[in-house]
Each structure stands twice: as structure tokens, then as C-alpha cells.
Amino acid sequence: MLQQYHIPVLAKETIDLLQIKPGGIYVDCTFGGGGHSRAILDKLGDTGKLIAFDQDADAKANIPGDARITFLQYNFRHVQKMLRLHKIAEVDGILADLGVSSHQFDEGARGFSTRFADAELDMRMDQRHPTTAADVIKTYGEQELHKIFERYGEVTNSKTLAKTIVQQRQVSSLKTVNDFKHAVASAVKGNPNKYFAQVFQALRIAVNDEIGALEEMLQQIPNILKKGGRAAIITFHSIEDRTVKNFFRYGSFDEPETDSIYGTKSESPFNVITKKPISPSTKELNENPRSRSARLRVAEKK
Template sequence: MQASYTHCTVLLNEAVEALHIQPDGHYIDATFGRGGHARLILSRLSPLGRLTVFDKDPQAIEVAQALASADARVAVRHEGFKALAELPAASADGILMDLGVSSPQLDDPTRGFSFRHDGPLDMRMDPTRGMSVAEWLADANIAQMAEVIREYGEERFAPQIAKAIDRRRQERGPVRTTAELAEIVAGAVKTREPGKDPATRTFQALRIFINAELEELQQALSASLRVLRPGGWLVVISFHSLEDRITKQFMAQHAKAAYDRRAPFAAPRPTLLEQVRRVMPSEAEVAANPRARSAVMRVACRTSAPVEGRP
């Protein structure tokens, strides 16, 4: 029997309000998770409205399929949100992306996402596909490990951690569990911010890398410009600086006219996004759900005609 893990949806009301729900519209929850945002969106839709949900996680898909079996307005896709590019142009009135890892994934030791619970070192959003972190660490060289931990975890001790992992492999064999990796990192990281576990940045880096999260975010953001109808809303919730930086730069880039320097007298490319703004969790939400403290929500409205081209 599958264990039950609770999930408290971050910025629930703020995100759905930012979508400016039209009752007969089509909305996309690009990261279904356990369906907190999706259920609130459905409560705002008429019988003619539609909701398409995406997720890589098989456990999340089970929840989504149960919802779809009870509500014909819901369509489920067991895919990452880069598959937004497969949807028809100008077919959505709003897109929501709630990035990162969910509480059930963190709290389930068998998924290997957290250094707080010992379990297999996996970290795949979809454990039926691709390579686990343990498999990657078994073969990666010191330079590769250091680059991933530095670039995706913003970890200044990345070379020391990579060397410590390599020493462990030579002395005792591959790193196979979350507790083993956390112990190695703790021995290599000599100082850390008060209240922050030494393994935090390394676990973040390996999770982002093994799931190609930043690359997928970039692809999904680009696809959103084509899929959103004029006047449709894009809402993105990030939980660390790398995701938020990509989202912020993407929105800023498309919220201003672009000039072709090779053709200085040509008309500028029109702005594709407007009304860009940032929303943070309230003090009350952070007090009730500490995992909300790092959340940043960015919102933008699609302008002009949809981007042409094939999916």
C-alpha cells in the first residue's frame, strides 16, 4: 500500500487569481503535483472550460487521472512541461508553472530527494525513465561532478565535494544512499550559513541536473509564447535563484521591443509580454508553511499575435 504524504500548495490563491480565469477558457497546469492549483482552477471554470495538466511523476499522474475520471474537463499528459510545444498555437488562456520538487517527493524516502531521510539515491521526477543520481555519480569524473555541483547548486565547495565523492568510491565503492551522500558532503563542507544543512546545495544541484530542469524550463517558457492566446496569462512560481533568474530574464526580454542591429531602420520586434510583476508569499503563509519562504511568483500577460510556426 502506498504511503500518504501531505502537500501544502504554495501561493495557491495568488497563482489562480493571477491567471484571471475566464469560465469557458482553457488553462494549463504544467506541473500538476498533487493538484492543489488544478482543483482551484476547476472550481472557477464552467462546464465548457477545460484544464490540461502535465507531470512527469507517476504518483502525481495517478492523482491526476483519478481527477480526470471524475471530471471530463480535465486532460492528463504524463510528460514534462517542455511538451507544451506540442499544443496548438494560441490554444490556452493561461499557463501555470509551479517549479521544483513537491512535499510528497521530499518526504518519501524511496524517491531519494532529501538528505533528511535515508533512502536510495535516485532523485528522478519520473523513476521509470533515465539515469538515477547514484548511477551518474558511479561513473562521473571529478571535473564533471564539480561542474554540476557548482553550476546547479551555486556551491563554492564543489571541488572539495567532488574529490570527497571520488575518494569514497575508491575506498568503499559507489555512493548508493542519500545518507551516504549527505555524510560525504558534511565532511567536505567546512562552513555553512546558520540553520542550513551542508548537503542542501549539492542535493539541489544533482536533482536539477539529473532531471534537466533548467533546460526544460527554458523550452517551456519559449513554448508558452506560442501556446498562449493574446491576453492570456503566464504564471511561474520558482523556489531557487537559478529558476527565478531564467524566468525573470525571459519575461524582461519579451516585455520590451527588440531592434535588429543589422537592419537599424526596420520596425522593432513587438513586445510579446506585458504587465510583468513579482509576487511573494505573505508572512502568514511562510509561518504556516516554511517551504514557502523561498517562493517567488512572476506573472506576465501575452500581447499581440501568437508566435507562428510548428510545435
């Protein structure tokens, strides 16, 4: 089941750079199929601990029978609070693989993929959350939709698409993948598959507040990571990668302005280990084509 669920991306590179200590405490923010967690457990000794987070209830089926792992069904934006509840103040390393799992893409009913015509537009990673992608399409204003497609999907004609949706939802149900694709067909530019992939990415990010959750999690890392502890983050699109890069490099999400008299004022709490992001090898790309856009960045707390 593990292989079908999700193949862990950049697993060897990530585990090597985390420099796992046998007796350490580690956090896997995105348990998913458990591939990265199992690789961490392989490096831990009897006294080591792993805290695994995943907001998707389906991930619970992949928890190994290992006393060293504690699984928490929460979004990783709550990492510090949940660690405190489990009497953990600091950890030796933290990992987050921000990709949508293959399981989520391949389960038609979840509505993540453009491949399942009759699937409802859901896209919730945490099904306890009330807002689906269909709700976003039906209720968000034109300006709000425009910003979502522009920022999160880099859709070339995001303004036209937003206008088309607002017009079409008056006469169409826009409940399923097919409903939506037919309704906005006139707005599609270029390769339809690529276009809808960008549109679906934008909707998914909005539904799950992925950038907001990522920023909250990153801001907590300096407080929960021991000195010399490492954070490894795997991203899958430019918005995530830029967010992680800037936070590791500057300790903020935007590149700070340089003061002409005093120099750059903000200082990062990290030493950046990966000056450039690490990409999958040719071998990994051949074995797992879905890894093609993965980028790994690692930083160490000063």
C-alpha cells in the same frame, strides 16, 4: 491525501493574476497534488478545459473526477507537442509551480531528501528516466560534477567537493544518502544541513535536467498562449527565477546587450504583470514553511 501530498503555494495570488475565463482553456504544467488545478477548475464553467501535466506517476492518484480535466504524464518540456496531439492550438493561460512536491520530499525511497539515511540516491521525478543521482555521482567526471555543484547548488567549495567524490567513489559504494554524506564529510563547509541541501538541490536539478526543461517550456509559451493570455510561473531558487525573469522581460534567457546606435534589438512577446516577484504572505509562511523561497512571476502575451 491532497493536504499530505502538497499544499499549493501562492494559490490565491496565482489564480487571481491568471484572470481565469469560465470558458477558457488552461494548462497546469506541474499537477502534483492537484491544488492549483482544483483552484482553476473552481473558476471554470462547464465549457472550460484544463490540461494537466506531471511526469511523476504518483501524481495520477490525485486526479479529480472531473470531465473538464485531461491529465498527461509527460514532462512540461513537451507541452506544445502534446497540446497539438489533443487538437489544441492556443490556450488562455498557463501555470507552472517549479517546486518539488512535499510528497516527493517525504517519500524516503525517492531519495530527494537528506533526512532518510538509508534511502538510495534516486531523485528522478520521472521514474521511467534511466539516470539516478547515484549514477551521476558514480560516472560523471570531476569537471562536470564541479560545474553541477557550482551552477545548480551555488556550493562554495564545489571544486573540492567534486574532487572528494571522485576520490571516494573508488573506495565507497555511495549508494545511499548516508553513504554519500559520510564519504564527503571532509568537504562540508559551514552548516551541514544547509550544505547538503545545496548539494542535493544541484544533483536533483542535474538528474531531471530541470533548467533545460524550463527553458524549453518557456520558449513554447509565446506559440501556445493567446493574445492577452497569461503565464504564471512559481520558482524556488535564484537560477529558475532569473531564467523566468529574463525570458518574460527580454524574450531571451540573457539580458540583451544594448546597441549604442540602434538601441536594444530584442523585444519580449510579453507585458510583464509582476514588476517584482510576489512572495508568500506571513500567514502562508506560518501555515506552510516550505513556501518560504517561492517567487511568483506573471506575464501577459502582447
